[in-house]
Amino acid sequence: MTEQPFLRIERLRKRFGAFTALKAIDLEVRRGEFVCFLGPSGCGKTTLLRAIAGLDPQDEGRIEIAGRDVSHAPPAERDFGIVFQSYALFPNLTVARNVGYGLVNRRKGAAEIKRRVDELLALVGLPEQHRKYPAQLSGGQQQRVALARALATAPNLLLLDEPLSALDAKVRVRLREEIRALQKRLGVTTVMVTHDQEEALAMADRIVVMNHGVIEQVGSPAEIYRSPATAFVADFVGTMSFLDATVAGPKRIRTGALDLVCNDDRGLDAGTAVKLGLRPEEIRVRDVKPSDPNAVTVQVGSLEFLGAFCRARLTPEVKTAGPLVADFSANLMRDLNVAEGQRLLIALPPEALRVFATAAQG
Amino acid sequence: MAEVAIGTAPPQVRVSLRRLLDERQAATLLIALLALVLVVIIALPLWTLLSKSFQDANGGFVGVRNFAIYFSTPTLFASLLNSVAVAALSTAIVVPLAFIYAYGLTRSCMPGKGLFYAAALLPIFAPSLLSALSLLYIFGNQGFLRQLLMGASIYGPIGIVIAEVLYCFPHALLILVTALALADGRLYEAAAALGTTPARVFRTITLPGARYGIISACFVVFTLVVTDFGIPKVIGGQFNVLATDAYKQVVGQQNFPMGAVVGMILLVPAVLAFAVDRLVQRKQVALLSSRAVPYAPKPARGRDLALLIYAAGVGSLIVATYGMAVWASFITYWPYNLSLTLNNYVFANAEPTGWGSYFNSLAMAALAAGIGTALVFTGAYLIEKLKIFPAGRAFAHFLAMLPMAVPGLVLGLGYVFFFNAPWNPLNVFYGTLTVLVVNTIAHFYTVAHITATTALKQIDAEFEAVSASLKVPFWRTFGRVTVPICMPAILDIAVYMFVNALTTVSSVIFLYGAGTKLASIAIVHMDESGTIAAAAAMATVIMATAIGAKVAHLVLNRLVFERLQAWRKR
Numbered sequence A: 001m002t003e004q005p006f007l008r009i010e011r012l013r014k015r016f017g018a019f020t021a022l023k024a025i026d027l028e029v030r031r032g033e034f035v036c037f038l039g040p041s042g043c044g045k046t047t048l049l050r051a052i053a054g055l056d057p058q059d060e061g062r063i064e065i066a067g068r069d070v071s072h073a074p075p076a077e078r079d080f081g082i083v084f085q086s087y088a089l090f091p092n093l094t095v096a097r098n099v100g101y102g103l104v105n106r107r108k109g110a111a112e113i114k115r116r117v118d119e120l121l122a123l124v125g126l127p128e129q130h131r132k133y134p135a136q137l138s139g140g141q142q143q144r145v146a147l148a149r150a151l152a153t154a155p156n157l158l159l160l161d162e163p164l165s166a167l168d169a170k171v172r173v174r175l176r177e178e179i180r181a182l183q184k185r186l187g188v189t190t191v192m193v194t195h196d197q198e199e200a201l202a203m204a205d206r207i208v209v210m211n212h213g214v215i216e217q218v219g220s221p222a223e224i225y226r227s228p229a230t231a232f233v234a235d236f237v238g239t240m241s242f243l244d245a246t247v248a249g250p251k252r253i254r255t256g257a258l259d260l261v262c263n264d265d266r267g268l269d270a271g272t273a274v275k276l277g278l279r280p281e282e283i284r285v286r287d288v289k290p291s292d293p294n295a296v297t298v299q300v301g302s303l304e305f306l307g308a309f310c311r312a313r314l315t316p317e318v319k320t321a322g323p324l325v326a327d328f329s330a331n332l333m334r335d336l337n338v339a340e341g342q343r344l345l346i347a348l349p350p351e352a353l354r355v356f357a358t359a360a361q362g
Numbered sequence B: 001m002a003e004v005a006i007g008t009a010p011p012q013v014r015v016s017l018r019r020l021l022d023e024r025q026a027a028t029l030l031i032a033l034l035a036l037v038l039v040v041i042i043a044l045p046l047w048t049l050l051s052k053s054f055q056d057a058n059g060g061f062v063g064v065r066n067f068a069i070y071f072s073t074p075t076l077f078a079s080l081l082n083s084v085a086v087a088a089l090s091t092a093i094v095v096p097l098a099f100i101y102a103y104g105l106t107r108s109c110m111p112g113k114g115l116f117y118a119a120a121l122l123p124i125f126a127p128s129l130l131s132a133l134s135l136l137y138i139f140g141n142q143g144f145l146r147q148l149l150m151g152a153s154i155y156g157p158i159g160i161v162i163a164e165v166l167y168c169f170p171h172a173l174l175i176l177v178t179a180l181a182l183a184d185g186r187l188y189e190a191a192a193a194l195g196t197t198p199a200r201v202f203r204t205i206t207l208p209g210a211r212y213g214i215i216s217a218c219f220v221v222f223t224l225v226v227t228d229f230g231i232p233k234v235i236g237g238q239f240n241v242l243a244t245d246a247y248k249q250v251v252g253q254q255n256f257p258m259g260a261v262v263g264m265i266l267l268v269p270a271v272l273a274f275a276v277d278r279l280v281q282r283k284q285v286a287l288l289s290s291r292a293v294p295y296a297p298k299p300a301r302g303r304d305l306a307l308l309i310y311a312a313g314v315g316s317l318i319v320a321t322y323g324m325a326v327w328a329s330f331i332t333y334w335p336y337n338l339s340l341t342l343n344n345y346v347f348a349n350a351e352p353t354g355w356g357s358y359f360n361s362l363a364m365a366a367l368a369a370g371i372g373t374a375l376v377f378t379g380a381y382l383i384e385k386l387k388i389f390p391a392g393r394a395f396a397h398f399l400a401m402l403p404m405a406v407p408g409l410v411l412g413l414g415y416v417f418f419f420n421a422p423w424n425p426l427n428v429f430y431g432t433l434t435v436l437v438v439n440t441i442a443h444f445y446t447v448a449h450i451t452a453t454t455a456l457k458q459i460d461a462e463f464e465a466v467s468a469s470l471k472v473p474f475w476r477t478f479g480r481v482t483v484p485i486c487m488p489a490i491l492d493i494a495v496y497m498f499v500n501a502l503t504t505v506s507s508v509i510f511l512y513g514a515g516t517k518l519a520s521i522a523i524v525h526m527d528e529s530g531t532i533a534a535a536a537a538m539a540t541v542i543m544a545t546a547i548g549a550k551v552a553h554l555v556l557n558r559l560v561f562e563r564l565q566a567w568r569k570r
Helices: A045-053 A095-099 A110-123 A139-152 A169-186 A197-203 A221-226 A231-236 A330-336 B023-052 B065-072 B074-107 B113-125 B129-139 B157-181 B185-193 B198-227 B230-235 B242-252 B256-287 B301-328 B356-385 B390-405 B408-419 B425-429 B433-443 B445-458 B463-469 B474-485 B487-503 B519-528 B532-564
Strands: A007-016 A019-029 A034-038 A060-065 A081-084 A157-161 A189-194 A206-211 A214-219 A241-249 A252-255 A258-261 A273-278 A295-305 A309-316 A324-329 A343-347 A354-357 B331-333 B337-340
Touching: A007 A045, A019 A045, A019 A214, A034 A045, A034 A169, A034 A197, A045 A060, A045 A157, A045 A189, A045 A206, A045 B463, A081 A139, A081 B463, A095 A110, A095 A139, A110 A139, A139 A169, A169 A197, A189 A197, A197 A221, A206 A221, A206 A231, A214 A221, A214 A231, A231 A273, A231 A354, A241 A324, A252 A273, A309 A330, A324 A330, B023 B256, B023 B356, B023 B390, B023 B408, B023 B433, B023 B474, B065 B074, B065 B256, B074 B113, B074 B157, B074 B198, B074 B242, B074 B256, B074 B301, B113 B157, B113 B301, B113 B487, B113 B532, B129 B157, B129 B230, B129 B301, B129 B519, B129 B532, B157 B198, B157 B230, B157 B301, B185 B198, B198 B242, B198 B256, B198 B408, B230 B242, B230 B519, B242 B256, B242 B408, B256 B390, B256 B408, B301 B532, B356 B390, B356 B433, B356 B445, B356 B474, B356 B487, B356 B519, B356 B532, B390 B445, B408 B425, B408 B433, B425 B433, B433 B445, B433 B487, B445 B487, B463 B474, B474 B487, B487 B519, B487 B532, B519 B532
Parallel strands: A034 A189, A034 A206, A081 A157, A157 A189
Antiparallel strands: A007 A019, A007 A060, A206 A214, A241 A252, A241 A273, A252 A258, A273 A354, A295 A309, A295 A343, A309 A324, B331 B337
């Protein structure tokens, strides 16, 4: 990508007293991209967003928006729209006045403002709600109004601070699809903060996974899920079982008394202590032959019913560093008649085994 | 991308404030201005008082010599002991009385709670000395119940304690009602499930839950009594206390250094009470989690009846005492001619300013309410909502909290020394309405500031961020959103300022001028000259005005406000 990044962040640092919220963050966001900051609470994702907005300025580092250095510019000079988890709608103003709030100040004519407000309310799927007050709308509707208000002044950058976290599960899923579709249609560069990995995977072009004030990994949702760079990312995004292990040789890993083949040993020397990770859905159960690579006989421990699938804890008959977690579909449960205490022959596909250096464990 | 035009420049129509002054510069300037105002109206007068207590009459530094003289002069030191004794006794009486009353209001199902609450709050709407005036009619030399004292005189400690108990009752009650209203109902359900006896529930749940409120009430009452001027002035007789000493030293003997020393001593219990109150409030908040279920009392006949009888007794005693003064103000010549008359309301007969002092009070209260509310609310907004200039905001907040720890009398002394000083260019205001208004605003600043801050904390913290992103300056959002949302709190502050400005005596007694005598001061003077009926009449007028303001506030809230604030409805 030779194009100039739309948003460029260099060596950004921020401290709150003794607590370091951001440790030398570097990041580039392309024009029109949808980027999610993902991480647990306290990881610095919101601090980073607020630094970009200029609401809580950084201690050190540079922020560039559209090629302009805004490191020390006040929020009003940065050209962004922002949506908060709390909606932050003005409760004493009607929906139309909320949406038109930023337009009035730009000395536009009343007719022009009205046209623009109509246009935006139609855009977010709330036509005919002009005269209502925020308290008369549902949470999802309020967040749409907040979105319309943020977009009204046609900013080049849209910042979303956990916009869906306060909503019911169903509304959340529908609104996230709509926000994504709207963002694609308008092509507005968007940064969203979330602690919900599913939301990040579903919406983002790229995900920035953060922990303890540093970026753990930046990548597309598929990259983050399939090739997590660190054990933290693997654990935070999706579910993964971890076993303490050592590198036994090239592409060979040993955990307890179990020898396994893996496709990617990250070039670590034999004898290195590592963590071995495996996603629950990757464990093969059907048509496994004892001669298959990494075939293991296990005993089914507890079974947890989770609706569409069952989460099983599997204890290998050979001694290992701990149990494995596997997700069995309802289909599989029926076909194989899986029950607690049953013995099963399973295979751990070499391409699905992830090796993490233990030092990287956050 | 037909819908959204990206990056359109705002049309340049006319020069706005924004172009002359950067938003951040404006914010910094406003915060600095607020801090400066608070320094002038709060910090400098107190500083002047402090330094005065270490100076001789000519302004030379003498170290602690004034304090040494004070403590070695038996008559002065006796007043300190008198004040402490009277305050301790009043506290020991009023806090248990108010606790049971508050318990009835919050933890029982007795009927008429609203009525009893209103009855108990009555003293708040009158100058403190009204209760003393009533006692003169009841137990004084011509009082119809003076035999009950069995030869003892009401003039002196007995009268002071009874009057202070009446005057302080609502102040203790408000604190204790708040403390008792905060209770986690689940604790009581858990106790009931375990078969706990009511006595044990009271001892292990109710009392510990209210303990901080009780401590706070004790300190507040003690401070109120020690620093109250009106009651000992009217009914103290030869029994000297700190507050009357300060008045005598400054007004009578023009001994400013000794007045300053008394002021400094008066500051001690108040500062202590303030510190305890802060400490206690921090703990009280932590007591209740957000998941607590509010306690709702269930009917219990015996308990409810007992509390009803108690509340009826105490409530009617308060109303009767205050009613006594009102009735007496209409009587021709107590106790010989009990026919009703309006002559006592012709104030010119008793006091040269006549009704003028009442109108001075009205003007002063209205100005203090108007200007004070604007200053306090804007100040609280700057401190609470702006992110810029943290040192300036913290300093302004500290100054705003300071008056809580300063009794009115002490602040009044500080004002005398500061605004009367020859070196001070502001001394042109001495004796004017301006200085009275400023003093009153400063005196009642803290409670108003806390009210405003609480209201501001309840509104979304991101409004300023949203406005900034929409390129709307913060002062516009302040006017269009913050002020309308906080209107109920703003009205509360205005009424609080107005009522207190009407009834206060202690801080303004040093500050009035020839043309600016206030009604509350006129009452003191009429009492001094022996026209007690006129004094009672003036106190009645003030009380009626204060109650009228409060009722107007409630009616306004009910009728006008709820209609204007349609957006609050779902």
